[in-house]
Amino acid sequence: MKAFTILDLLDLDLKEHNILELSCIAGRSGLSRKITTNKISRPGLPLSGYFDEFSVESIQVFGRGEQHFLAHLEVLGNYEAIEKILSSNVPCCIFSDMGTPSAHFIKLAEENSCAILQTPLPSSDFSRHLYQLLDAVFAPTITIHAVMVEVFGIGVLITGDSGVGKSETALELIERGHRLISDDTVKLRNIGDNHLIGSGENPLLAHHMEIRGLGIINVAHLFGVGAIRERKQVQLVVKLDKWESQKDYDRIGSALEETILGISIPMVEIPVKPGRNVPILIETAARTERLKKLGYYSSKDFDQTVVHWLESQTARSVYYDEEKP
Template sequence: MSEFTILDLLDLDLKEHNHLSLVCIAGRTGLSRKITTSKISRPGLPLSGFFEEFSNNSIQVFGRGEQAYLQKLEAEHNLASIEKLFKYDIPCCVFCDGADPSPRFTALAEETGTAILKTSLLSSDFSRRLYQTLDEVFAPTQTIHGVLVEVYGIGVLITGESGVGKSETALELIERGHRLISDDTVRLRNISDNFIIGMGENPLLAHHMEIRGLGILNLANLFGVGAIRDRKQVQLSVKLEPWDAKKNYDRVGEGSLHDHFLGIAIPMVLIPVKPGRNIPVIIETAARNERLKKLGYYSAKEFDQSVLKWLESESARNMYNINEETH
């Protein structure tokens, strides 16, 4: 993310429980100011005159307490700290609980070209949502050449060199009822060093796919709204590569392979492609297996346990046989 302004914040398409319900009520000239940090400031201390360690590059959130204090200051005609607050290059002020700032405060904001925003949310709720939003905006991102699909609830990122059949594989998966998040370019975001969220690069161009021989297709129109999704956590990385007879592929399924995106390890499967191999079915199975693993069931390990148990009981039986022979 190179630059993020107040205007970008107002333009964000956030839905339902993420919605910030922000409106600009004054200081429109300040909408081009940049937000450079995901930190949020509650300006109680600065208003009381204490400006040390003042985080002047964060958004200033005025909750009920700050609003009451502003009223008190104005009633006492003590505007020094408010004026000083506006002398700092603060990105913007947000008034919560649907409250309006006083005309004096608005006039000061207009003078200094600082935007004042208003939200109907409670300050605690607003702070949480804003923090979450900004955290995502400032999260490290990476653009990847691949396809992101949701298969049985697992976000599967399919990568491989061009021409190996990523899009065709994804198309078959969608045909089987799975969902497309993005074809060709996937933007990955590292969310608080915890997990990776993948989405299309551009919401206007998302859910389109280029299939050699057919051209550009709109998947949402062709397969319906059930075939698409806006974003999804990446939980499995599938690498397609041309079949190499000399290479050793995983034959047991210990699942020790991992792929790293933005410093986060994602389980990976390497799938060799050759005519006659049904890649979508293999990916579906990999996704099912991944779900089983999340539930604590490791197919390969359980199988090995069964083999060990069987061998043990067989050797116990053999003991009997040996004993009988000697008697």
């Protein structure tokens, strides 16, 4: 990924509806400094003079406790720890709870080109939001040739060879009231090794579709903004495969999975041939996946029903055999 700077953090904050509510109050010459990790540091120990485990590459967050300790150090005229922190090329310093550093702190920050940011959020809330944002920024990412749609609230990643009908299938699903996340290329991000989030590689192009014979269409303009979505968790992979008469396809609902970026996602393989209604099959697969999340498995229920039927048939046969003279 390209370098992520303090200025990018401020810009991303605005795009995310100002969730961090950050503003720069000093050290604007340091806004181009790079953020290289998703770690956050609370510099309580460094302020007390202990620098052995000081995380120089981390954003430094000054909560109320650190702010009171800063004031105490300045009353004593002890600026050694402050100067060492600001001269260590940390990415930036952020004061929570609308905390305002002293004039001397700002002077040192300006001299060392260290950006000073301020937020009205409490340090606990701010740190939680910042961790989530940085996790998304630094998450392992890949881009694949696929189509992603939301079907009945389930994020469905449609894969398959070029020309198999992925875009046409997605178009039919949109016509049936479902939503498009991205056509042709999908960017996948591993968030916390728990979720796989899919979005368009280029937000400006994600909601355009290339349909052979029609050309490029704008889904938002044709179907309305309710037919699109920016991102969605991948909860089901649907692999479209050209029908091969010699291939043995799953007929009983086996639990297939596909691993992407280390995360296992349920997968179904749908053979495609003229006459098959692929969109309705994908809708059924999405409904089935929702039922599984509620604890109901159709294949297991069918298996138990067959076992009960066989047991009852066996018992009936034994009973009638005993009745025979």
